[in-house]
Amino acid sequence: MENLGLLSRFYCMSNSERPKRxxxxxxxxxxxxxxxxxxxxxxxxxxxxxxxxxxxxASQNLPELERLLKVHNAYKLPAFQTQSAHCSPANRFTExxxxxxxYGDILISESASPLATLAxxxxxxxxxxxxxxxxxxxxxxxYSSDRGFSITDFxxxxxxxxSWQDIELxxxxxxxxxxxxxxxxxxxxxxxxxxxxxxxxxQNFATVYHSPDELTSEQRAMIVRPRTSxxxxxxxxxxxxxxxxxxxxxDQIDLNFTNPKVLLEVIDTLLLYVRRGAxxxxxxxxxxxxxxxGTPCANLAQTHExxxxxxxxxxIAAPPVALTTETNIPHEENVxxxxxxxxEAQMVYNxxxxxxxxxxxxxxxxxxLSKWVNTLTYPSDAxxxxxxxxxxxxxxxxxxxxxxxxxxxxxxxRCAREHGALISYRTAEGNIEEPYxxxxxxxxxxNLDGEAEDLELQVKRVVASRSIALVLRGVPGIYLHGLMGxxxxxxxxxxxxxxxxxxxxxIHYFDLQQDLKNSESRVFQMIAxxxxxxxxxxxxxxxxxxxxxxxxxxxxxxxxxxxxxxDCEQHILxxxxxxxxxxxxxxxxxxxxxAGIYSDLPAPVTQQxxxxxxxxxxxxYWYDLIGRRGWRIVNNSLEVTLAAYDVAWLIPLIELxxxxx
Numbered sequence: 001m002e003n004l005g006l007l008s009r010f011y012c013m014s015n016s017e018r019p020k021r022x023x024x025x026x027x028x029x030x031x032x033x034x035x036x037x038x039x040x041x042x043x044x045x046x047x048x049x050x051x052x053x054x055x056x057x058a059s060q061n062l063p064e065l066e067r068l069l070k071v072h073n074a075y076k077l078p079a080f081q082t083q084s085a086h087c088s089p090a091n092r093f094t095e096x097x098x099x100x101x102x103y104g105d106i107l108i109s110e111s112a113s114p115l116a117t118l119a120x121x122x123x124x125x126x127x128x129x130x131x132x133x134x135x136x137x138x139x140x141x142x143y144s145s146d147r148g149f150s151i152t153d154f155x156x157x158x159x160x161x162x163s164w165q166d167i168e169l170x171x172x173x174x175x176x177x178x179x180x181x182x183x184x185x186x187x188x189x190x191x192x193x194x195x196x197x198x199x200x201x202x203q204n205f206a207t208v209y210h211s212p213d214e215l216t217s218e219q220r221a222m223i224v225r226p227r228t229s230x231x232x233x234x235x236x237x238x239x240x241x242x243x244x245x246x247x248x249x250x251d252q253i254d255l256n257f258t259n260p261k262v263l264l265e266v267i268d269t270l271l272l273y274v275r276r277g278a279x280x281x282x283x284x285x286x287x288x289x290x291x292x293x294g295t296p297c298a299n300l301a302q303t304h305e306x307x308x309x310x311x312x313x314x315x316i317a318a319p320p321v322a323l324t325t326e327t328n329i330p331h332e333e334n335v336x337x338x339x340x341x342x343x344e345a346q347m348v349y350n351x352x353x354x355x356x357x358x359x360x361x362x363x364x365x366x367x368x369l370s371k372w373v374n375t376l377t378y379p380s381d382a383x384x385x386x387x388x389x390x391x392x393x394x395x396x397x398x399x400x401x402x403x404x405x406x407x408x409x410x411x412x413x414r415c416a417r418e419h420g421a422l423i424s425y426r427t428a429e430g431n432i433e434e435p436y437x438x439x440x441x442x443x444x445x446x447n448l449d450g451e452a453e454d455l456e457l458q459v460k461r462v463v464a465s466r467s468i469a470l471v472l473r474g475v476p477g478i479y480l481h482g483l484m485g486x487x488x489x490x491x492x493x494x495x496x497x498x499x500x501x502x503x504x505x506x507i508h509y510f511d512l513q514q515d516l517k518n519s520e521s522r523v524f525q526m527i528a529x530x531x532x533x534x535x536x537x538x539x540x541x542x543x544x545x546x547x548x549x550x551x552x553x554x555x556x557x558x559x560x561x562x563x564x565x566x567d568c569e570q571h572i573l574x575x576x577x578x579x580x581x582x583x584x585x586x587x588x589x590x591x592x593x594x595a596g597i598y599s600d601l602p603a604p605v606t607q608q609x610x611x612x613x614x615x616x617x618x619x620x621y622w623y624d625l626i627g628r629r630g631w632r633i634v635n636n637s638l639e640v641t642l643a644a645y646d647v648a649w650l651i652p653l654i655e656l657x658x659x660x661x
Contacts, residue, residue, distance in 0.1 A: 024275040028074035035073035037066060041316055048309040052302055053260050061260045065267065065313075072271040072317050089382035090566070092322060092346060093475050095543040098534060099134035099177065102480040103148065103392065104161035109509040115140070115162030117509050119170055125516060127531030131538060135170060136177035136282065136477065138392055143186060145251045147392070147504060149179075149284065150186040154269050164276060171277030177324065178278035182266045183285045184252040187235070191265075192253050198238035204259040207245035207291050214243075215293060224296040225288065226328065226426045226436055247288045247297075257290050257306060267313055274318045280347070281314075283307065286337075287327045296429055299333050307337065307344045322346040324386055328396040328437070331403060341380025350385040350474060351399030355412055357389060357465050358438075359404060361446060362415040364579040365556040372403055373472065373561070374551050384545040385474035389466060390442035390482040393500055394424065397435050413438070419445050420488050422499045439499040441481050442466075443526075444488040457580065459485065459525045460645040464576050466530060467647045470537050471561050471574040473549050478534075481505065484512075485526035536625050536649060541565040542572040548614070552592075554585045558642065562592065568614030569658075573622070573650040577642040587638045592616055621653040 037045075045065060049058035100122070105114035107121055115137070122128060139148035140161045148158075157164050170176060185192060194202040209215055212232050223231055225247050232243040233250040245254045255262050273281060290302040307323065314321050325337040325345040331352040337345045352372065360369045378384070389395075395416075397409060404412075413423060413435055421440035425433045438445065446465060447458040462485060470476050481503055489505045515523035537543050542563040552560035552573075559576040573592065577583055593615055620633045626649050631640055640648060 023077045024075040025077050028071055029078070030074055032074060032078060035070045035316075037069070037316070041312075042066070044312055045309070048305055048312065049260070051305050052257075052263070052309075057260055061264065064264050068264065068268050068271060069313065069317055072275070075275055089342075089346075089380075090546050092320075092382070093384055093545045095541050095545075095547075096538045097134055097175070097475045097545075098132050098538050099136050099386075099475060099477040100132040100480060100483070101136040101138070101388070101391065101477050103138045103504065104140040104158075105506065106480055106504075107507055107509050107512065113162035113166055114160075115166035115170065119166075119173075121509065121512065125527060127527055127535070131531060131534045132174070133538075134175040134177060134280070134475075136280075137167075137170075139179045139181055139284075140167070144188045145186070146249060147498075147500070149181055150184070150249070150252045151181055152186045152189045154181075154185070155272055168277055171279075175279040176277050177280040177282050178273045178276075179284050180266075180270060180273070180281045181284045182255065182269075183289055184246075184248060184254045187251050187253050189253075196235060196237045196242075204256050205262060206253045207256045207258075209243040210240075212243045219293040221431050222294065222296055222429060223427070224298040224429050226285075228425055228427050228433055245291055248285070254288070254291060257302070263306065263309075267310070270310060270313065271317060274314070274321050278321060280322045280324055281310075282324045282326055283310075283345070284326050286325050287329055299327075299329060299336070304336070304339070304344065308339065311339075311343060311345075325349065327351070328393075329398050330401040331399050334399060338379050338383045341378075342382050346383050347386045347475060348383070350387050350472075351396045352403055353385075353387055353399070353469060353472070354389045354395045355397055355400045355409070355438075356403070357468055358395065358412050358416070358445065359400075359408060360468075360559070360578050361461065361465055362411060366559040366578055367556055368404060368408070369468070369559060370551045370553060373549075376473070378473070378546075381546045385472070386477050387469040387472050387474040388477045388479070389469050390440075390445075390479045390503065392479060392504060394437035394439040394503065395442075395445065396437045409435070416440060416445050419448055420490070421445050422493070422502060424499055439502045441486045441488050441503045442479070443482070443485040443522075449487075455520075455522060455525065457644065459522070459529055461580075462526065463529045463533065464578065464645040464647050467533055467574070467576050468559055470533060471543065471549075471563060471572075471576075471649075473547065473563075474545055476537070479503075483527065483530065485522045533626065533647065540570060540572060540625070540649075540651075541567070542570040542651075550593075552587065554587060554591075555583060557581070557583045558585050560585070560587070564614050570655055571614070571616045571652060572625070573638075573648075575640060575642060575646075575648045575650070577644065577646045580644040582641065582643050584639065584641045587640070589618075589633070589636050589638075592638070617652055617654050619652040619654045622650040623653050623656050625649045625651060 046058055046062050049061055107117045108114050109117045140157055141154055142152045142156055142158045144150050144152055191202050191205045195205045227248055233246040234241055234243050246252055247254050257263055287298050289306055290300045291297050292300055311323055323345045324347040326349050327334050327337055328351050334351055337348050356369050356372055360366055416438045421438045423435050424437045424439055426436035428434045443462055446461050486505055488502050492501045515521040518524055542565045544566050546566050548564040550562045554560045557577060557579045561574045563572045622631045622638060626647055
């Protein structure tokens with residue numbers, strides 16, 4: 001552990017320029033000068049605590065927060081104490097950032113721990129080595145239920161998954177995203193059990209009532225949550241029966257953030273994750289962090305203030321570490337977690353994207369998707385979207401609640417069910433049940449079982465859908481089962497009665513290796529075709545998250561997006577045919593924004609994405625990076641033919657030549 005991070009890590013610049021990660025010792029060294037907060041830092045932290053708890057409690061708890069920061073700083077090795085904490089926010093994420101999302105134990109083998117098996121797969125899978133630079137390892141802590149999200153011990157690694165040593169070895173080669181499951185803890189966790197035992201140190205660990213009627217029917221009707229179970233669960237304590245707030249399940253006890261001791265314990269855990277190798281902290285289900293009866297108890301001002309406090313803490317203790325918010329709510333609420341662009345999350349899950357892509361492929365036309373992409377704005381160059389399609393949970397529907405009509409959302413649900421998907425519901429305001437998410441693998445939700453379709457066409461359909469998430473501004477994230485093209489696992493759902501298990505199949509590494517050797521297998525074809533797109537994506541700066549983008553409305557069958565690098569030196573026109581039919585598109589030079597020569601044009605404006613400001617150099621020839629063929633300008637237009645579900649990424653030949661030179 002002494003040499004945890006003496007290797008290059010992925011932070012605020014391109015991989016070749018990023019500084020070494022701050023290295024931490026196994027124990028704090030108090031012979032070094034202690035961290036001294038500036039007056040401005042102390043006032044900012046005090047202001048956050050005052051907003052949450054009032055002046056008296058803020059003043060009382062600030063010294064403990066400052067102590068936690070001093071302890072964390074004392075873990076830093078002396079050589080890194082003077083390391084510059086500054087990095088370019090605009091280059092925190094680049095085109096080279098591509099995340100693989102996986103449970104730590106999806107891949108298993110007899111010869112190594114699941115985490116070591118995962119590393120082995122990424123090292124040896126044909127076409128994947130060097131493609132992913134980020135690993136989001138879903139909760140790898142001991143747990144009692146919900147596939148890792150009901151944590152019994154936040155500071156240990158589940159021995160069934162691996163060890164801290166496995167995590168540290170991965171951290172030497174990958175940027176790691178840890179889950180901050182700070183909304184709730186397992187009912188079997190030590191703090192909750194001690195609260196039941198009457199230990200005063202854990203008083204108010206959870207939100208407790210002594211009668212279920214204390215939470216009135218009027219208050220219950222206002223609560224918004226992602227489940228339909230009762231909001232209160234009865235437990236027996238040393239003082240008799242109590243009813244505890246449980247947003248997600250009876251086994252998942254909501255932490256009571258109105259108690260400042262809970263907040264401070266969470267911050268201590270957050271800093272531990274940083275020392276253990278976290279480069280990104282994913283704030284799971286953070287929408288429901290703060291409970292306030294008489295409100296929806298979702299997306300509250302106090303929740304945003306807690307996130308701002310986390311951001312302040314990391315800006316002081318570990319500036320390169322980023323926050324990502326996982327908030328499966330309507331898009332206009334979701335983007336509020338960017339704050340002002342500098343004070344909350346650096347990355348937000350783009351939950352509107354998956355259902356919009358599904359709708360696009362079900363309807364075989366791009367109007368709604370193109371219209372929505374044209375509305376996307378970016379408050380600053382210090383934040384970006386996490387562009388996912390499928391996740392370990394499912395395909396959320398709330399992101400498009402006010403983007404698509406109820407009828408259009410109904411189309412998605414109907415088509416998904418025809419493909420064998422399951423639907424989960426939630427309790428909305430007014431105790432109304434509404435569809436919350438589609439439970440399916442991404443391969444199955446796009447392809448009908450039993451259809452007389454060639455595997456090649458099915459793979460092309462999935463890769464075409466994935467290409468949209470790859471070309472949009474942001475950082476792409478791909479769930480491991482989505483990468484492999486896994487089918488729905490109904491058998492496991494029937495055994496566990498958990499709908500989400502449809503997309504959580506455990507894979508034996510030996511079986512996967514056999515599939516990777518067979519060019520006729522679904523896994524081989526998925527990784528071969530998708531892997532090529534991934535490799536091109538991470539090697540072209542036009543896909544930088546802070547590059548500009550412009551939607552071109554060419555043909556309803558084709559999603560067309562022009563991407564431009566932040567320095568205006570690279571332009572890539574991306575075309576995706578969302579239909580099983582051949583089509584031909586014509587793009588005029590005026591539509592593309594072609595100029596006669598390069599000129600000293602201003603840099604892209606990050607606030608708007610409706611049109612680029614960098615003109616494209618004039619060239620009669622464009623090259624398709626995917627299809628490896630050229631296209632000519634004819635009669636002042638670029639004419640491109642796309643076969644069924646074709647994807648083309650076109651670059652002016654003059655720019656390609658400059659890249660070679």
